[in-house]
Amino acid sequence: xxxxxxxxxxxxxxxxxxxxxxxxxxxxxxxxxxxxxxxxxxxxxxxxxxxxxxxxxxxxxxxxxxxxxxxxxxxxxxxxxxxxxxxxxxxxxxxxxxxxxxxxxxxxxxxxxxxxxxxxxxxxxxxxxxxxxxxxxxxxxxxxxxxxxxxxxxxxxxxxxxxxxxxxxxxxxxxxxxxxxxxxxxxxxxxxxxxxxxxxxxxxxxxxxxxxxxxxxxxxxxxxxxxxxxxxxxxxxxxxxxxxxxxxxxxxxxxxxxxxxxxxxxxxxxxxxxxxxxxxxxxxxxxxxxxxxxxxxxxxxxxxxxxxxxxxxxxxxxxxxxxxxxxxxxxxxxxxx
Amino acid sequence: xxxxxxxxxxxxxxxxxxxxxxxxxxxxxxxxxxxxxxxxxxxxxxxxxxxxxxxxxxxxxxxxxxxxxxxxxxxxxxxxxxxxxxxxxxxxxxxxxxxxxxxxxxxxxxxxxxxxxxxxxxxxxxxxxxxxxxxxxxxxxxxxxxxxxxxxxxxxxxxxxxxxxxxxxxxxxxxxxxxxxxxxxxxxxxxxxxxxxxxxxxxxxxxxxxxxxxxxxxxxxxxxxxxxxxxxxxxxxxxxxxxxxxxxxxxxxxxxxxxxxxxxxxxxxxxxxxxxxxxxxxxxxxxxxxxxxxxxxxxxxxxxxxxxxxxxxxxxxxxxxxxxxxxxxxxxxxxxx
Numbered sequence: 001x002x003x004x005x006x007x008x009x010x011x012x013x014x015x016x017x018x019x020x021x022x023x024x025x026x027x028x029x030x031x032x033x034x035x036x037x038x039x040x041x042x043x044x045x046x047x048x049x050x051x052x053x054x055x056x057x058x059x060x061x062x063x064x065x066x067x068x069x070x071x072x073x074x075x076x077x078x079x080x081x082x083x084x085x086x087x088x089x090x091x092x093x094x095x096x097x098x099x100x101x102x103x104x105x106x107x108x109x110x111x112x113x114x115x116x117x118x119x120x121x122x123x124x125x126x127x128x129x130x131x132x133x134x135x136x137x138x139x140x141x142x143x144x145x146x147x148x149x150x151x152x153x154x155x156x157x158x159x160x161x162x163x164x165x166x167x168x169x170x171x172x173x174x175x176x177x178x179x180x181x182x183x184x185x186x187x188x189x190x191x192x193x194x195x196x197x198x199x200x201x202x203x204x205x206x207x208x209x210x211x212x213x214x215x216x217x218x219x220x221x222x223x224x225x226x227x228x229x230x231x232x233x234x235x236x237x238x239x240x241x242x243x244x245x246x247x248x249x250x251x252x253x254x255x256x257x258x259x260x261x262x263x264x265x266x267x268x269x270x271x272x273x274x275x276x277x278x279x280x281x282x283x284x285x286x287x288x289x290x291x292x293x294x295x296x297x298x299x300x301x302x303x304x305x306x307x308x309x310x311x312x313x314x315x316x317x318x319x320x321x322x323x324x325x326x327x328x329x330x331x332x333x334x335x336x337x
Numbered sequence: 338x339x340x341x342x343x344x345x346x347x348x349x350x351x352x353x354x355x356x357x358x359x360x361x362x363x364x365x366x367x368x369x370x371x372x373x374x375x376x377x378x379x380x381x382x383x384x385x386x387x388x389x390x391x392x393x394x395x396x397x398x399x400x401x402x403x404x405x406x407x408x409x410x411x412x413x414x415x416x417x418x419x420x421x422x423x424x425x426x427x428x429x430x431x432x433x434x435x436x437x438x439x440x441x442x443x444x445x446x447x448x449x450x451x452x453x454x455x456x457x458x459x460x461x462x463x464x465x466x467x468x469x470x471x472x473x474x475x476x477x478x479x480x481x482x483x484x485x486x487x488x489x490x491x492x493x494x495x496x497x498x499x500x501x502x503x504x505x506x507x508x509x510x511x512x513x514x515x516x517x518x519x520x521x522x523x524x525x526x527x528x529x530x531x532x533x534x535x536x537x538x539x540x541x542x543x544x545x546x547x548x549x550x551x552x553x554x555x556x557x558x559x560x561x562x563x564x565x566x567x568x569x570x571x572x573x574x575x576x577x578x579x580x581x582x583x584x585x586x587x588x589x590x591x592x593x594x595x596x597x598x599x600x601x602x603x604x605x606x607x608x609x610x611x612x613x614x615x616x617x618x619x620x621x622x623x624x625x626x627x628x629x630x631x632x633x634x635x636x637x638x639x640x641x642x643x644x645x646x647x648x649x650x651x652x653x654x655x656x657x658x659x660x661x662x663x664x665x666x667x668x669x670x671x672x673x674x
Contacts, residue, residue: 050450051388084421087443090468093450102439106424109446113387113430131427 007034010325011202011234013141013225015042015215016057017075018241018249018311019208020064025317026206027065027135029325037136038198040225042210043121044148044183044218047166050094052108053115056166057215058125058140059107066132068103074249077103097171122192139198141219144189148214150258151179165214174251178258183218191224199228204328206321207238207281209248209309212268213255220280229280235328237283238272239320240265243309244289265290266297274301283327285309285320303327344371347662348539348571350478350562352379352552353394354412355578355586355648356545357401362654363543364402364472366662374473375535377562379547380458381485381520381555384503387431389445390452393503394552395462395477396444403469405440411586414440434508459529476535478556481526485551487595488516502551511588515595520555528561536565541665543658544575544618546585546646549605550592557617566617572665574620575609576657577602580646581626602627603634611638620664622646622657640664 010030012023023039030037045056056075063069063077070078080101088094100108107128114124120143129138148165155176162182168174199205210216220226229236241248242265253263261271265286273279283303286294291306298304307323308316347367349360360376367374382393393412400406400414407415417438425431437445444465451461457480466475485502492513499519505511536542547553557563566573578585579593579602590600598608602623610616620640623631628643635641642664648654 050446051453052446081418081420081439083418083439084443084446087440088447091443091447091465092468093447102418102420103424105442105446106421106428109387109389109421109442110425110428110430116388128428131429 007036008203009036009038009198009201010204010206011038011040011198012206012208013040013199013216013219013229014057014061014208015210015219016045016060017064019057019210019215020061020069021311021317022208022210022239022321023061023136024064025311025314025319026321028314029318029321031135038202039136039138040141040195040198040219041138042215042219043140043142044146044214045165045169046145046147047164048145049098049100049108050088052105052112053121054100054108055111055121055125055140058138059104061138062107062125062129062132062134065134065136065138068132076101080104095167095171098166120192122194137198139192139194141191141195141225142189142222143192144185146183146185146189146218146222148218149182149184151182152176153179169251174254178254180258181214181218181255183221186221186223189222191222191228196224196228199225199232199234202232202234204325205229205232205234205236206324206328207236207272209239209241209311211247211252211255212241212261212271213252213259216272217259226280230275230278235282236275236280237285237324237328238269238281239285239324240268240287240290240294240309242268242290243287248309248311264293266294269294269297269302269304270300276301283324285324285327303330344373345540346373346375346535346538347541347543348375348377348535349543349545350377350536350553350556350566351394351398351545352547352556353382353397354401356394356547356552357398357406358648358654359545359547359576359658360398360473361401362648362651362656363658365651366655366658368472375539376473376475377478377532377535377556378475379552379556380477380479381483381551382502382506383482383484384501385482386435386437386445387425389437389442389449390458391437391445392448392458392462392477395475396441398475399444399462399466399469399471402471402473402475405469413438417441432504432508435503457529459531474535476529476531478528478532478562479526479559480529481522483520483522483526483555483559485555486519486521488519489513490516506588511591515591517595518551518555518592520558523558523560526559528559528565533561533565536562536569536571539569539571541662542566542569542571542573543661543665544573544609546576546578546648548584548589548592549578549598549608550589550596553609554596563617567612567615572619573612573617574622574661574665575606575618576622576661577605577624577627577646579605579627580624585646585648601630603631606631606634606639606641607637613638620661620667622661622664640667
C-alpha cells in the first residue's frame with residue numbers, strides 16, 4: 001500500500017539548467033520534511049535530431065537531480081565523450097554544431113525507443129527517471145510536440161527565416177536578433193492531465209528562476225497551463241531570473257528583447273502579472289540588489305521580497321527556496337507577519 | 338560525364354563477416370584491372386533495436402572494406418567502446434546481450450535517420466558508404482524489412498517459440514536447436530531493381546563463402562533474386578563455406594542441420610544445385626581437403642575445383658577469388674582447358 005504524502009505538495013514550473021539548480025536547492029531544503037516536489041518542465045526546446053527526441057530541459061533536471069551532470073560545464077553528463085557524434089558528423093547526419101555526448105545519447109535513444117513503443121512523453125520520462133533517485137516527480141508540461149522556433153533576419157541575405165530555437169541558441173548563441181518566437185504545434189497541444197493536476201492540487205506553486213520567455217513563457221503558453229495557475233488555490237511565487245539587469249544564466253536578455261520586455265526583475269514580474277489582476281503570481285522574489293527598484297511592483301498586487309538569488313551552491317539555493325516558500329505562506333496584505 | 342567501366346562486372350552475393358573477407362580479397366585481386374564489383378548483401382539478420390535499424394551484414398562489409406573493422410575480434414569497429422549501450426542497459430532499453438558499440442551506433446543512428454527521412458535502404462547505404470573508400474558498390478538485396486526468425490523449443494518450458502535470428506545467434510549462440518527459419522516479411526518483399534540488374538548485367542556472379550542458410554539462403558529467397566541468378570547470362574560460381582565438414586566461420590552447421598542439409602561442401606553444393614538442372618550454380622570451389630569427396634558432385638552438372646579456402650589473409654583470399662573467376666571462365670564440359 002502506498003502511504004499518501006503527509007507534507008505539503010510543492011509544484012515547480014521550470015526550465016533547464018537554472019530550473020535544475022533551483023530544484024536541487026528546494027529538494028535539499030525540504031529533505032526529511034515529508035513534502036513532495038512535482039516539477040513541470042518546459043519542453044519547447046525539444047527537438048527531433050537524427051530521429052532521436054532530445055529534451056534538454058527534462059534531461060538537465062534529471063541529470064542534475066540524479067547527480068550525473070557536469071558541474072564544471074554546467075550542462076550535460078559528467079565524464080562525457082563524443083564518439084558517436086563524431087561518427088554522425090562523418091556521415092553528414094544531424095547538426096554538426098549541436099554535439100550530443102555519448103552518455104546523453106543513451107538517454108535520447110532510450111526515450112525515442114519508448115516513445116516509438118507508444119509511451120507518452122510523461123510515461124517515457126517516468127521510465128527514464130526510474131533509473132535515478134531524483135526525489136521529485138518530473139513531468140513534461142505536455143506530451144505533444146511543441147517546438148519553439150525563432151524568426152530572424154538571415155544575416156547573409158536579409159531574408160526572414162524561421163529556425164529551431166536550438167539553432168538560434170546554440171549555433172548563433174542568440175547573437176542574431178530574434179524578431180519573434182513561434183511555438184510550432186501549440187495550437188493542437190495541451191498540457192498533460194498530470195501537470196494540470198499537479199498545479200491544481202499543489203499547496204504551493206513556485207516559478208523557477210528560468211528564462212521567462214522560452215522556458216516559463218512557453219510552458220505557460222501550453223493550453224491549460226496558465227488557466228491552471230490562475231485557478232489553483234495554492235499561492236504562486238516566482239523567483240527572478242534577472243539580477244541587476246542581467247540574466248542569471250544564458251542569453252535571456254535577447255529573448256526578453258524579442259518580446260519587448262525590459263531585462264529587469266520588475267519588468268519580468270509585470271510581464272507575468274499578479275493573479276489578483278488576472279496574471280500568474282502572488283509573490284516575487286528578487287535579488288537584494290534589486291530590492292529598491294522592485295518595491296514599486298507591489299502596487300501590481302504582488303508581494304515582493306529581496307534575498308540573495310545567485311545559485312552559487314546548494315545551500316545558498318536551498319535558502320532561496322526557503323525564502324520562496326516563506327513568501328508563499330504570507331499572502332498579499334499580510335506584510336506585518 | 339561518367340566513363341563507363343571497361344573491365345568485367347563482377348557481382349557477389351554475400352553475407353557478413355565471411356562475405357566481407359572474401360570481397361576484400363576479390364577487391365585486392367581485381368585492383369587496377371578496371372573491373373567493377375557490385376556486392377549484394379543479405380539483410381535477413383537486420384533488426385530494429387531501440388528504434389534503430391541495425392544491418393549487421395551491410396556494416397560488416399562496409400567496415401571491413403573501409404579498413405575500420407576490428408580484425409582481432411573479427412567484427413565491429415576498431416577501437417570500439419560501449420558507453421551508450423551501458424546507458425541503454427541502465428535504462429532497461431534494448432537487448433542487454435546485444436551490445437552495440439558507440440562507433441557502430443553512429444552508423445545505426447545515421448542510417449535510421451536517413452530511412453526516416455524517406456530514403457530506401459539502398460539509398461541510405463550509398464549515403465553511408467560515401468564516407469568510406471570501399472571500391473565496390475554495396476547493395477542490400479531488398480529495401481523491404483525481411484527478418485529471419487528462428488523457431489525453437491524453449492528450453493525452459495518446452496513451448497514452441499519464434500525468436501529473432503540475432504537472439505538465437507548471439508544470445509543462445511545457436512546452441513538451442515533451430516526447428517526452422519522463418520523470413521518474416523518475405524511474402525510482400527522484393528529484391529531491389531539495383532540488385533536484380535547487377536545480377537542480370539554481370540559478367541560473373543560469385544556466391545561468397547557465407548552461411549548457406551541464413552545469409553545466401555535468405556538473400557536468394559527474396560522474390561526476384563533466385564530468378565535473376567537462374568536467368569543471368571553470366572556464369573555463377575560459389576565458394577564452399579564448409580571445409581572438411583566444418584563451417585569456416587560461426588555456427589553454420591546448426592543452420593544446415595535445421596534445413597536437413599549435411600555440413601559438407603558437397604551437400605551444400607547439391608543444396609544450391611546446378612543451373613543446368615534448375616539450380617543456381619555453374620561452378621563450385623571446395624577446399625583441397627574436400628577434393629576427393631566433392632568430385633562426385635560434378636555429376637550434378639557443376640564444374641568443381643579444389644583450392645585452399647581458408648581466408649587467413651588478404652593474399653590467400655585474393656588467390657581464392659582468382660580461382661573462382663578462373664573457374665567462371667571455363668564452362669562445364671570445358672574441363673580440358
